[in-house]
Amino acid sequence: MDISPKSWSANKIHPAEGSPQSGRNIVVFDNLEAISNLKFPLKTDFLLSIVCVKGSLKVTVDLKTHVMPDRSLMVLRPGHTINGYVAGNDFRGFFILVTLNALNGALPSLSKLFPCVLHFMNNSIINLSDRELLSQQRLHHLIQEKIHSEDYPYKEKVIQSLCEAIFYETLSLYTAHMEDEQPSTQAKRKDELLYQFLSLVENNFKQHRDVIYYAQELCVSAKHLSSVVKSVSGRTAGEWIDSYVILEAKMQLRNTSRTVQEISATLSFSDQSFFGKYFKRLTGMSPREFRMSNSL
Numbered sequence: 001m002d003i004s005p006k007s008w009s010a011n012k013i014h015p016a017e018g019s020p021q022s023g024r025n026i027v028v029f030d031n032l033e034a035i036s037n038l039k040f041p042l043k044t045d046f047l048l049s050i051v052c053v054k055g056s057l058k059v060t061v062d063l064k065t066h067v068m069p070d071r072s073l074m075v076l077r078p079g080h081t082i083n084g085y086v087a088g089n090d091f092r093g094f095f096i097l098v099t100l101n102a103l104n105g106a107l108p109s110l111s112k113l114f115p116c117v118l119h120f121m122n123n124s125i126i127n128l129s130d131r132e133l134l135s136q137q138r139l140h141h142l143i144q145e146k147i148h149s150e151d152y153p154y155k156e157k158v159i160q161s162l163c164e165a166i167f168y169e170t171l172s173l174y175t176a177h178m179e180d181e182q183p184s185t186q187a188k189r190k191d192e193l194l195y196q197f198l199s200l201v202e203n204n205f206k207q208h209r210d211v212i213y214y215a216q217e218l219c220v221s222a223k224h225l226s227s228v229v230k231s232v233s234g235r236t237a238g239e240w241i242d243s244y245v246i247l248e249a250k251m252q253l254r255n256t257s258r259t260v261q262e263i264s265a266t267l268s269f270s271d272q273s274f275f276g277k278y279f280k281r282l283t284g285m286s287p288r289e290f291r292m293s294n295s296l
Contacts (some may be wrong), residue, residue: 015092026163030094032087040084047098048076049170051128051136054086055091060084066125068093071133074125075170080234098163125175126177130251139166193218197225198240207245207268211237249275253291260287
């Protein structure tokens, strides 16, 4: 029997009547029946915010069980594996799911935000004050209203801006809660190495896709760099590099008239064929197929 995690995409959540409500890049739901068709374990490919307004919700993530009390917030980054959940009889809350496309398009580079993003990873549940809970509820209602409204000029831009607002609002909550914590010296060193690695990748991924290059620049072994990056972020160094390359490739395919050959050259691939195989291996489609699917 196959028990490997299945990828959980936004388009796999099918609504019970009236829920969830979905835009192209964001899904909002407050009824757990909306995900009753899903089978666990599931691997997320989006940012998921869960607010428990009343009661409790038990969520098992990466084989570790977390209990959300009332008036609490939980954020799951892309790459988590959700093993299952159990809702209390009196559970009431809501869920906001934002796709990677929305986050990548709306937010600054990840490396600049990484200290707080790390906090998402290591401290996924925080308790909310009355004001903080009210703010989350207002955002939730506003998003529902905009998604559910009839089409109007710039509707997609409005929804994308709301994705950005959700991220920064949540980031501000975690930033405030970070002040009370004192990470160990060893944890600080690992976080700093990861931050330095991502900063290097951001500035050099178009020319260098080899982990060894970044290890040499950081004066550590490739094995040590890979071990630290994996332990802190949950992704390998190679996966981080690939994610930057693929995001840039997708942006050029979607937003420019450059040929596939020209794009492959800007990303320092030896030839178009190699770039095409690389892109298809990581996305499941060829560069031309991706461009056609995003040209409508």
